[in-house]
Amino acid sequence: MANIDFGFKDQYVFDVxxxxxxxxxxxxxxxxxxxxxxxxxxxxxxxxxxKRISKMKLYNDQYLxxxxxxxxxxxxxxxxxxxxxxxxxxxxRPLSAFDVNCNDTMAVAGTLxxxxxxxxxxAFFDTRQSSLLHKFEESHGDDVTDIQCHPSIPSQLxxxxxxxxxxxxxxxxxxxxxxxxxxxxxxxxxxxxGYFGPDANYMFYLTHLETFALYTLDGDLVCDYGQLKNxxxxxxxxxxxxxxxxxxxxxxxxxxxxxxxxxxxxINELQRCQVLSGGHTDVVRSIYxxxxxxxxxTGGEDGKMCAxxxxx
Amino acid sequence: xxKVNASAVxxxxxxxxxxxxxxxxxxxxxxxxxxxxxxxxxxKRFSGTIKLPHVPRPNLSVCVLGDAFHCDQAKAAGMEFxxxxxxxxxxxxxxxxxxxxxxxxxxxxxxxxxxxxPRLLGPGLHKVGKFPTPVSHAESLTDKANEIRATxxxxxKKVLCLGVAVGHVEMTEDQLIANILLSVNFLVSLLKKxxxxxxxxxxxxxxxxxxxxx
Numbered sequence: 001m002a003n004i005d006f007g008f009k010d011q012y013v014f015d016v017x018x019x020x021x022x023x024x025x026x027x028x029x030x031x032x033x034x035x036x037x038x039x040x041x042x043x044x045x046x047x048x049x050x051k052r053i054s055k056m057k058l059y060n061d062q063y064l065x066x067x068x069x070x071x072x073x074x075x076x077x078x079x080x081x082x083x084x085x086x087x088x089x090x091x092x093r094p095l096s097a098f099d100v101n102c103n104d105t106m107a108v109a110g111t112l113x114x115x116x117x118x119x120x121x122x123a124f125f126d127t128r129q130s131s132l133l134h135k136f137e138e139s140h141g142d143d144v145t146d147i148q149c150h151p152s153i154p155s156q157l158x159x160x161x162x163x164x165x166x167x168x169x170x171x172x173x174x175x176x177x178x179x180x181x182x183x184x185x186x187x188x189x190x191x192x193x194g195y196f197g198p199d200a201n202y203m204f205y206l207t208h209l210e211t212f213a214l215y216t217l218d219g220d221l222v223c224d225y226g227q228l229k230n231x232x233x234x235x236x237x238x239x240x241x242x243x244x245x246x247x248x249x250x251x252x253x254x255x256x257x258x259x260x261x262x263x264x265x266x267i268n269e270l271q272r273c274q275v276l277s278g279g280h281t282d283v284v285r286s287i288y289x290x291x292x293x294x295x296x297x298t299g300g301e302d303g304k305m306c307a308x309x310x311x312x
Numbered sequence: 313x314x315k316v317n318a319s320a321v322x323x324x325x326x327x328x329x330x331x332x333x334x335x336x337x338x339x340x341x342x343x344x345x346x347x348x349x350x351x352x353x354x355x356k357r358f359s360g361t362i363k364l365p366h367v368p369r370p371n372l373s374v375c376v377l378g379d380a381f382h383c384d385q386a387k388a389a390g391m392e393f394x395x396x397x398x399x400x401x402x403x404x405x406x407x408x409x410x411x412x413x414x415x416x417x418x419x420x421x422x423x424x425x426x427x428x429x430p431r432l433l434g435p436g437l438h439k440v441g442k443f444p445t446p447v448s449h450a451e452s453l454t455d456k457a458n459e460i461r462a463t464x465x466x467x468x469k470k471v472l473c474l475g476v477a478v479g480h481v482e483m484t485e486d487q488l489i490a491n492i493l494l495s496v497n498f499l500v501s502l503l504k505k506x507x508x509x510x511x512x513x514x515x516x517x518x519x520x521x522x523x524x525x526x
Contacts, residue, residue: 012354028354052353115469119439138434141441142467145357162359162467163441177404177434182427185443189359189467209360209502219427236356256504283356283504301354 001279001308013299015056015286017064019078023297024064025305026056032066032076040307046083048074054096059104069094073109073125089125091132093117099157100127101149108157110144120144122159124171134174139167148194151244156181158203160190166205168217182219186211196242196249204240204249204265212237212251214265223267228253231270233261238284238298240265243291254284260298262310279306315507316496316526324515324523325488329481332520339518340368341479341488343495346512347472349505358468362498366487367461368479374457375416377429377444382422385453392416396425399432409436418460419444420453441465466499472511474499481517492525 012028022034022043030053032046049068056066063086064076071094074085093111100107107127113120120143122136142163150156153170160166166184173179186207193205195217202222204214210229214222228234231253238252238260249265250273258280263270282302289296294310328341350358376386376393386393394412402408413436421429421444429437429444437443447456466476476499478491496513503509513526 136435138436138439141439162357163438163443164361165438165443167438177406180430180435183430183438183443185426185445187445187463188361189357189465191357207360208357285356 001276001306009303011303012301013285013303013305014053016297016299016305017056017058017288018290018295018297019058019061019064022078023305023307024056024058025299026053026066027303028052030068032056032064034078035305044083046076046085048072048085051094054094055098057099059100065098065100065107067095067098067109069096069112071095073098073107075127087127087130089123089130089132091123093121093123095123097144097147097159099147099149101154101157102152103154105154106133106149108147108149108159110140110147110159110161112144113140113142113162120161120163122147124174134171136176136179138176139169139180140165142189145190146192146194150195151200153200158193158195160193160205162189162208164188164190166190166193166203166215168203182217184215184219186213192237192239194240194242196240198244198247206237206240210236212240225265225270231261233259233275236283238287241287241289243289245291250289252287252289254280254300256283258282258284258300258302260284260287274311276306276308279308280304315510316513320525321489321492321515322485324525325485327523328515328517328520329485329488335519338371339481339520340477341481341483341515341517343476343478343492344512344514344516344522345474345476345496345499345510346514347468347474347503347509348511350468350472350503350509352468352470352472355504358474358502359466360502361463361465362476362495363459363463364478364491364494365462366479366483366491367458368464368477368483368491369461370480372417372461373415374418374420374460375412376447376453376457377419377421377425379422379424381449382420382447382453389454391453391457396428396432402433404432404434406434406436409433413437413440413442416442418442418457420447420456420460421445423448478515 015026034043051070067073071091073089075087077086097110107125111121120140124133140161155172188207212225234253235255251263260276262274280300284300296308479488514522516522
């Protein structure tokens with residue numbers, strides 16, 4: 001396990017990811033930091049967003065995206081030497097979630113629900129032109145917390161919100177009245193949702209109350225794992241990750257001491273397969289798992305990013 | 313409530329429920345939690361729902377969107393309901409759907425029907441936070457409706473204060489204590505530093521002044 005200490009003791013690491021050249025982290029000081037993937041030495045910082053970076057995702061080996069409450073979604077070209085974004089999508093509301101579709105033709109961003117507006121929006125952008133294609137204003141009644149585009153169908157996506165709903169859509173024609181395929185009401189407040197399965201026929205969701213459930217895309221319950229805090233050594237979920245090559249689903253969890261527990265997600269059973277301890281000393285906020293190299297990165301509220309080797 | 317003085321709670325309840333000015337509505341009693349050592353800009357979201365042992369908002373109107381089985385059950389129980397045909401008749405007319413959404417505080421939908429809701433009603437119930445809760449044939453409609461009435465949402469936004477409805481002025485002291493106890497313990501257990509994240513606890517009725525519990 002290697003430990004990259006930012007030296008910014010007061011900052012939180014929010015999201016972590018990596019491509020072939022860099023290990024990358026977004027932090028609560030609005031900076032995205034790039035480190036050399038081999039030496040773990042700092043290379044550069046990307047300063048652009050003026051407000052909280054709500055999400056950072058790696059799209060492919062070349063492109064990184066960041067979305068912020070400053071209303072901007074930025075595309076970064078990791079192969080260029082520039083520290084400025086290659087493309088910016090500007091929106092009028094703070095962005096809290098986003099994703100880019102499988103053929104890089106559309107970016108979808110979700111907003112916060114603000115008191116004076118009383119609605120959360122989904123904004124659809126044309127990535128070839130940086131222009132706004134459409135927006136949905138009725139699908140969620142509160143902050144959009146996660147968006148995931150379908151792995152192979154460019155017009156399909158899932159969104160979830162603190163309103164408790166997980167919606168799946170097909171937006172071929174951008175008709176909000178007709179495009180919602182299914183809705184799952186978690187009865188709570190959803191923090192993450194996404195597709196999984198070899199054909200992406202299933203979805204998972206995680207709530208802010210630390211419950212976890214799996215459903216078919218049609219909306220039928222597959223398994224409700226209930227309260228994750230009932231598991232020994234677990235205080236919260238970090239993320240749910242699907243390994244396409246082995247078709248295995250994993251749940252990454254953490255505790256307030258910074259220990260990470262990884263579980264195989266089986267029907268009616270969560271099987272602990274690895275514990276990552278001795279790295280973090282506070283809440284772990286994100287995990288990146290490269291199943292090919294079996295390397296894992298984690299980032300947390302202790303201002304650290306840790307690199308680990310997965311056991312197989 | 314490890315840190316809260318039981319007598320302080322009883323005193324607060326007594327003061328709040330003591331008949332003072334006669335109101336023409338039943339005042340809700342709210343628990344106000346002031347937080348500290350928590351940064352809404354950085355810390356994880358504090359958001360979700362709690363189901364209380366005693367219904368804090370008994371007047372919440374619930375409508376059943378039912379299959380044949382549930383429509384019969386609803387009729388027998390004196391509950392308002394809409395059948396699949398009733399919903400189909402709305403013809404996805406936005407004005408009519410909005411009217412339906414406004415008429416009731418919450419909806420239950422038969423498990424068999426809930427997958428049809430997006431096709432029947434579009435997103436009409438989403439924005440107002442009234443997407444139905446599923447109910448199976450094995451469950452009692454009245455119990456499920458009361459479950460909804462007993463469930464309250466909470467979410468911390470930018471300010472370090474959270475208000476949670478824990479009851480109303482016509483509940484008994486024991487009922488209020490049960491609700492307050494559960495709410496406090498549950499919410500504190502969700503905070504990373506538990507009681508170290510709590511600055512203050514107040515109890516207040518809609519029109520009344522706040523009474524400090526912690």
